[in-house]
Amino acid sequence: xxxxxxxxxxxxxxxxxxxxxxxxxxxxxxxxxxxxxxxxxxxxxxxxxxxxxxxxxxxxxxxxxxxxxxxxxxxxxxxxxxxxxxxxxxxxxxxxxxxxxxxxxxxxxxxxxxxxxxxxxxxxxxxxxxxxxxxxxxxxxxxxxxxxxxxxxxxxxxxxxxxxxxxxxxxxxxxxxxxxxxxxxxxxxxxxx
Amino acid sequence: xxxxxxxxxxxxxxxxxxxxxxxxxxxxxxxxxxxxxxxxxxxxxxxxxxxxxxxxxxxxxxxxxxxxxxxxxxxxxxxxxxxxxxxxxxxxxxxxxxxxxxxxxxxxxxxxxxxxxxxxxxxxxxxxxxxxxxxxxxxxxxxxxxxxxxxxxxxxxxxxxxxxxxxxxxxxxxxxxxxxxxxxxxxxxxxxxxxxxxxxxxxxxxxxxxxxxxxxxxxxxxxxxxxxxxxxxxxxxxxxxxxxxxxxxxxxxxxxxxxxxxxxxxxxxxxxxxxxxxxxxxxxxxxxxxx
Numbered sequence: 203x204x205x206x207x208x209x210x211x212x213x214x215x216x217x218x219x220x221x222x223x224x225x226x227x228x229x230x231x232x233x234x235x236x237x238x239x240x241x242x243x244x245x246x247x248x249x250x251x252x253x254x255x256x257x258x259x260x261x262x263x264x265x266x267x268x269x270x271x272x273x274x275x276x277x278x279x280x281x282x283x284x285x286x287x288x289x290x291x292x293x294x295x296x297x298x299x300x301x302x303x304x305x306x307x308x309x310x311x312x313x314x315x316x317x318x319x320x321x322x323x324x325x326x327x328x329x330x331x332x333x334x335x336x337x338x339x340x341x342x343x344x345x346x347x348x349x350x351x352x353x354x355x356x357x358x359x360x361x362x363x364x365x366x367x368x369x370x371x372x373x374x375x376x377x378x379x380x381x382x383x384x385x386x387x388x389x390x391x392x393x394x395x
Numbered sequence: 396x397x398x399x400x401x402x403x404x405x406x407x408x409x410x411x412x413x414x415x416x417x418x419x420x421x422x423x424x425x426x427x428x429x430x431x432x433x434x435x436x437x438x439x440x441x442x443x444x445x446x447x448x449x450x451x452x453x454x455x456x457x458x459x460x461x462x463x464x465x466x467x468x469x470x471x472x473x474x475x476x477x478x479x480x481x482x483x484x485x486x487x488x489x490x491x492x493x494x495x496x497x498x499x500x501x502x503x504x505x506x507x508x509x510x511x512x513x514x515x516x517x518x519x520x521x522x523x524x525x526x527x528x529x530x531x532x533x534x535x536x537x538x539x540x541x542x543x544x545x546x547x548x549x550x551x552x553x554x555x556x557x558x559x560x561x562x563x564x565x566x567x568x569x570x571x572x573x574x575x576x577x578x579x580x581x582x583x584x585x586x587x588x589x590x591x592x593x594x595x596x597x598x599x600x601x602x603x604x605x606x607x608x609x610x611x612x613x614x615x616x617x618x619x620x621x622x623x624x625x626x627x628x629x630x631x632x633x634x635x636x637x638x639x640x641x642x643x644x645x646x647x648x649x650x651x652x653x654x655x656x657x658x659x660x661x662x663x664x665x666x667x668x669x670x671x672x673x674x675x676x677x678x679x680x681x682x683x684x685x686x
Contacts, residue, residue: 213440213444214444214447216444216527217441217444217447217448217451217524218447218448218451219527220448220451220524220525220526220527220535221447221448221449221450221451221452221454221455221523221524221525222451222452222454222455222458223451223525223527224455224459224525224672225454225455225458225459227530230530230611231530232527232529232530234527234528236527250407250408250411253411254410254411254414257414257415257418262440263527263528265436265437265440265441266437266440266441266524266527266528267526267527267528267529267532268434268437268526268533268571269533270532270533270562270573270577271426272579274560274562274563274573274577274578274579275430275562275563275564276434276533276562276563276564276571276573277426277429277430277433277434278429278433278434278436278437279421279422279429279433280418280421280433280436281418281419281420281421281422281423282422284414284415284418284422285415285418285419285422288411288414288415288418327422330423331422331423334423335423335425335426337425337426340528340529341529341609342609343606343607343608343609344609344610345609348609
């Protein structure tokens with residue numbers, strides 16, 4: 203996989219999520235493009251690279267989403283989404299053997315799983331941080347449970363957006379430089395029996 | 396040699412675990428350890444992509460234009476409406492200001508001095524990015540210290556709608572706006588939609604301290620014998636906010652409910668008239684005397 207292509211696409215997607223993302227908002231729930239990009243990469247790149255690349259995407263997502271502290275100042279915490287994306291990637295990578303990768307519906311299902319896991323892990327890490335540091339969480343004044351509820355709906359939005367995004371990314375596959383390996387095994391069909 | 400060995404040691408799964416550990420440690424660092432560098436790093440990453448976010452906002456305006464706040468009418472009527480809103484704002488601002496001034500002579504002197512040297516300028520800024528992770532989050536605008544923007548400056552939309560405050564992180568060419576719904580509390584007074592009666596003292600209109608509910612609205616317990624009804628307009632009356640924010644509209648009362656424990660008080664819910672995510676540009680009021 204070409205890292206330069208991945209980094210540019212991830213940052214470009216983050217910028218689009220931060221601006222054009224409001225177009226996809228329904229009833230206070232907004233789908234994002236970034237999870238679909240990460241899932242597309244996870245379904246094609248080697249496992250070790252996929253997890254590291256997902257961490258990088260998580261870092262970019264953290265940098266684009268500052269939180270407001272109780273005193274009205276801003277804070278960027280790079281880390282929660284890094285871990286959440288890594289765990290999301292670890293959940294998606296084993297699905298490669300089960301999914302038909304070039305089918306956008308497969309990517310959409312994998313994106314739902316990825317986003318759901320990312321959302322839950324992200325909320326969990328913030329709760330841990332809040333408990334340890336006695337600080338407020340980004341969803342203040344709402345509760346962690348309501349945030350998880352929102353993340354579930356957002357995962358549905360991400361999955362819906364993944365349909366066109368993965369179709370587009372599939373067209374750009376040569377650009378990514380994924381190494382394609384084919385395993386040919388002998389069988390009745392191949393031998394013409 | 397040892398560096399090469401270390402690189403060889405730190406590869407494969409060890410590298411993944413190391414990265415995860417670093418992420419955990421950074422996630423759990425206190426604010427004082429993160430704030431000096433993470434905000435700057437984020438700004439450095441965001442700046443090269445501002446043209447992309449600008450293009451995205453332009454497309455957003457075309458694909459899904461903001462909902463109209465007022466009914467579409469003829470240009471003359473809209474111009475008159477704007478004029479009335481501006482005069483009403485000035486009027487409410489003056490009334491609230493004079494009510495505060497009457498409270499203490501010291502305050503009167505201090506404030507009259509401030510008014511005498513008031514030098515408020517307005518800067519128009521385009522909204523270039525929204526918080527992608529949540530609705531109603533922080534908004535980035537393309538005006539910064541080079542344009543005179545200072546931390547804590549109030550931000551307005553639609554002329555007299557208080558939308559938020561500039562955060563303490565002001566870059567040279569950009570700044571972040573903390574939406575009014577993310578502020579811990581805002582003091583306000585509730586007026587009829589058609590405006591206040593000049594014969595009625597300001598104190599007769601109910602005051603409230605709005606606190607965010609987390610559902611995109613505010614709530615407040617109002618201990619007032621005056622009439623409270625749906626449709627009342629909440630106007631900023633908070634000493635902690637800059638004077639230019641005084642009297643500006645912030646929201647509309649959408650529900651009034653009794654409180655069983657306190658029979659004389661009622662709980663109101665106030666919804667914002669418009670949010671920062673609904674607009675393409677904002678007005679920042681900069682008080683030169685605060686610089």
